[in-house]
Amino acid sequence: xxxxxxxxxxxxxxxxxxxxxxxxxxxxxxxxxxxxxxxxxxxxxxxxxxxxxxxxxxxxxxxxxxxxxxxxxxxxxxxxxxxxxxxxxxxxxxxxxxxxxxxxxxxxxxxxxxxxxxxxxxxxxxxxxxxxxxxxxxxxxxxxxxxx
Amino acid sequence: xxxxxxxxxxxxxxxxxxxxxxxxxxxxxxxxxxxxxxxxxxxxxxxxxxxxxxxxxxxxxxxxxxxxxxxxxxxxxxxxxxxxxxxxxxxxxxxxxxxxxxxxxxxxxxxxxxxxxxxxxxxxxxxxxxxxxxxxxxxxxxx
Numbered sequence: 552x553x554x555x556x557x558x559x560x561x562x563x564x565x566x567x568x569x570x571x572x573x574x575x576x577x578x579x580x581x582x583x584x585x586x587x588x589x590x591x592x593x594x595x596x597x598x599x600x601x602x603x604x605x606x607x608x609x610x611x612x613x614x615x616x617x618x619x620x621x622x623x624x625x626x627x628x629x630x631x632x633x634x635x636x637x638x639x640x641x642x643x644x645x646x647x648x649x650x651x652x653x654x655x656x657x658x659x660x661x662x663x664x665x666x667x668x669x670x671x672x673x674x675x676x677x678x679x680x681x682x683x684x685x686x687x688x689x690x691x692x693x694x695x696x697x698x699x
Numbered sequence: 700x701x702x703x704x705x706x707x708x709x710x711x712x713x714x715x716x717x718x719x720x721x722x723x724x725x726x727x728x729x730x731x732x733x734x735x736x737x738x739x740x741x742x743x744x745x746x747x748x749x750x751x752x753x754x755x756x757x758x759x760x761x762x763x764x765x766x767x768x769x770x771x772x773x774x775x776x777x778x779x780x781x782x783x784x785x786x787x788x789x790x791x792x793x794x795x796x797x798x799x800x801x802x803x804x805x806x807x808x809x810x811x812x813x814x815x816x817x818x819x820x821x822x823x824x825x826x827x828x829x830x831x832x833x834x835x836x837x838x839x840x841x842x
Contacts, residue, residue, distance in 0.1 A: 565761020638797020
């Protein structure tokens with residue numbers, strides 16, 4: 552059952568992305584194009600996803616542990632660091648350029664089209680580049696801009 | 700605004716939210732695609748990999764369902780192959796440095812009202828909008 556819940560979570564996430572319009576890069580770019588022919592649909596994706604999850608997250612945290620694990624894995628970082636903001640800024644530039652973020656790009660590989668595989672290949676390369684060049688600095692994450 | 704799809708996007712958003720909440724309820728894991736992907740590139744042993752691989756298998760099967768059920772729902776990018784290659788590099792490196800992407804920060808972190816995730820989400824939306832502005836209105840062509 553544990554494996555089924557993991558599989559179904561991935562499946563539902565992918566189908567949800569498709570229904571929401573997130574697997575259409577033109578639509579994502581349309582959302583980011585606030586000075587052009589703006590399509591606010593993605594605000595509704597975010598609203599639906601964050602709304603339901605905010606409620607269910609609170610209910611889930613009342614449990615001592617998840618159903619199939621003995622602990623909740625929640626990020627421990629608190630500080631807003633230069634690295635966080637720089638990383639998000641670089642990520643956003645790539646997102647706007649292609650209209651793909653990692654989830655929708657992975658889902659779109661089901662079509663077998665070459666362009667999405669080009670994106671995925673260099674995305675994996677970017678992650679590897681980070682690990683080879685920057686990962687050993689992870690403990691330097693203390694020069695924060697502020698705290699929570 | 701002729702492409703505006705508030706109802707479908709809200710329903711899709713709720714499905715995404717249920718997938719995120721389900722993964723946390725059953726397995727106690729944060730649904731962050733960039734983290735799940737980059738951790739799969741590491742050699743962290745069986746326990747480290749297995750849950751991520753099963754999740755990823757579900758994600759790809761979801762893509763196959765979309766392809767047969769609603770083929771029009773999977774579009775293609777206006778960017779050239781060179782543009783896509785650069786975009787992938789920025790997305791992969793940026794998500795690793797910033798420790799999250801649209802799912803991890805934008806949905807999971809925002810739902811937990813994490814200040815880190817709210818800051819990251821506002822930042823990548825701003826630079827995404829700036830990039831689209833430059834491509835569509837300054838350069839005025841596909842990149």
